[in-house]
Amino acid sequence: xxxxxxxxxxxxxxxxxxxxxxxxxxxxxxxxxxxxxxxxxxxxxxxxxxxxxxxxxxxxxxxxxxxxxxxxxxxxxxxxxxxxxxxxxxxxxxxxxxxxxxxxxxxxxxxxxxxxxxxxxxxxxxxxxxxxxxxxxxxxxxxxxxxxxxxxxxxxxxxxxxxxxxxxxxxxxxxxxxxxxxxxxxxxxxxxxxxxxxxxx
Numbered sequence: 393x394x395x396x397x398x399x400x401x402x403x404x405x406x407x408x409x410x411x412x413x414x415x416x417x418x419x420x421x422x423x424x425x426x427x428x429x430x431x432x433x434x435x436x437x438x439x440x441x442x443x444x445x446x447x448x449x450x451x452x453x454x455x456x457x458x459x460x461x462x463x464x465x466x467x468x469x470x471x472x473x474x475x476x477x478x479x480x481x482x483x484x485x486x487x488x489x490x491x492x493x494x495x496x497x498x499x500x501x502x503x504x505x506x507x508x509x510x511x512x513x514x515x516x517x518x519x520x521x522x523x524x525x526x527x528x529x530x531x532x533x534x535x536x537x538x539x540x541x542x543x544x545x546x547x548x549x550x551x552x553x554x555x556x557x558x559x560x561x562x563x564x565x566x567x568x569x570x571x572x573x574x575x576x577x578x579x580x581x582x583x584x585x586x587x588x589x590x591x592x593x
Contacts, residue, residue: 395590396425400559400569401505402433403485403519404478406471408568409509410463411580415568416502418583422590428493428501429555430486433567436556440565445479463580470514477518483552485519487543488529490551495542496534503532 397419401408419426437444445453457473464471485508493501507528511517517524525543526536542548562571570577572589 394425395422395572396427397586398427398429398571400429400431400555400564400567402482402567403430403489403505403508404480404482404512405433405567406460406513407580408505409513410467410469410471411568411583412506412509413469414467414580414583415570415586416506418587418590419502424590426498426502428489428498428505429558430489430552431559431564431567432552432556433482436559436564439560442565472513472516475512476516477520478512480512480518481520484522484525484543486552487548488525488539490548491539491542492529492534494548494551495539500532500534504529507532
């Protein structure tokens with residue numbers, strides 16, 4: 393039986409960016425089937441006690457920068473601590489990822505998720521801009537204009553709402569969030585435990 397992992401993500405999250413490639417590598421290594429689910433982190437924050445970055449206490453904001461730099465160095469992933477286009481709305485990128493998933497499968501959604509994270513944190517591109525998203529999709533080998541058209545459909549937006557509802561029902565309160573055999577793991581710094589779960593099964 394093929395093992396599965398549900399992957400809840402918010403496209404602009406720096407921690408989704410930092411952990412995504414390692415997670416993708418683990419998925420390939422252990423031949424895990426991933427269910428990619430972009431969700432509305434702002435809505436989840438409102439229900440779970442989380443705060444958007446601008447509303448966090450100064451000491452928390454300062455420590456966040458220390459952690460991001462530390463993880464960037466450790467993982468060898470380029471990261472601008474204060475990229476030009478952040479904070480940025482995540483909905484348009486989430487719609488694009490979902491459109492790719494519906495049209496081309498979870499592998500396509502995984503690929504776009506990685507590229508979108510790099511666009512924000514390594515390349516300082518605006519992922520709330522339709523032309524930028526179409527270009528990213530084109531760089532991944534897709535018809536960017538067609539995928540952006542699909543991303544604007546009611547079916548894609550309904551999936552986004554469903555994924556968010558599912559995240560709330562699953563007690564998700566942050567991103568990235570992985571669920572393996574019903575067990576939740578919050579954050580890219582829990583990937584060692586995710587790997588143990590993959591190995592165990």
